[in-house]
Amino acid sequence: DIQMTQFPSSVSASVGERVTISCRASQGVGSWLAWYQQKPEKAPQLLIYAASNLETGVPSRFTGSGSGTNFTLIINSLQPEDFGIYYCQQTNNFPPTFGQGTRLEMK
Amino acid sequence: DVQLVESGGGLVQPGGSLRLSCVVSGFNFRSYGINWVRQAPGKGLEWASYISRGSSTIFYADSVKGRFTISRDDAKNSVYLQMNSLRADDTAVYYCARGRGAAAHPYAHWGQGILVTVSS
Numbered sequence: 323d324i325q326m327t328q329f330p331s332s333v334s335a336s337v338g339e340r341v342t343i344s345c346r347a348s349q350g351v352g353s354w355l356a357w358y359q360q361k362p363e364k365a366p367q368l369l370i371y372a373a374s375n376l377e378t379g380v381p382s383r384f385t386g387s388g389s390g391t392n393f394t395l396i397i398n399s400l401q402p403e404d405f406g407i408y409y410c411q412q413t414n415n416f417p418p419t420f421g422q423g424t425r426l427e428m429k
Numbered sequence: 430d431v432q433l434v435e436s437g438g439g440l441v442q443p444g445g446s447l448r449l450s451c452v453v454s455g456f457n458f459r460s461y462g463i464n465w466v467r468q469a470p471g472k473g474l475e476w477a478s479y480i481s482r483g484s485s486t487i488f489y490a491d492s493v494k495g496r497f498t499i500s501r502d503d504a505k506n507s508v509y510l511q512m513n514s515l516r517a518d519d520t521a522v523y524y525c526a527r528g529r530g531a532a533a534h535p536y537a538h539w540g541q542g543i544l545v546t547v548s549s
Contacts, residue, residue: 323491356534358474358535358536360474365526365539365540365542366524366539367539368536377529409473411534413534413535417476417490418476418534418535419476420473420475421473423473423474
């Protein structure tokens, strides 16, 4: 199975700041990488698919980039509703695997 | 609107069985595959199983293979997850999820989740 590693595991930031979350795959996954946001007691929400494509309805302050084994999610001008846990997922190989999550907390 | 609604969760003893259901609406169910994704309390997401349109392709995570069976009933707009030989580490919120467009992954549509607790 492809292992997905996210870093940092947690990050504290203030409203208006820029946040970067990284995701590394144990082997190349092309651009088959998605990002999700999850809030407490809620199902995850798809933010980015195919590494850099913004899902419909997701604010443009979210940006995804990368290919192969290294990927990045950037959140520009952090908003109060952006706090939660972020997961990356590779969908290049079965089984599709998730990173362990990055907790974004308010500073 | 696309909707997925899980049911059938609850408390079960180790070694027991449970069947989860996922009823969908708002799209042509016959044309889409459905996944089950689970999340243990306080832990991350784990993909568990996938069934394609027409049930022609079925996959399982190694952690559930041989114990769980996924199936679908297109007439009832439903997907099922039969869970046998349940273990404590199967305790999780189980989500059914549909890919975006016709793709199997990633998941643009999720149910609200249903809790399965395996404990004596």
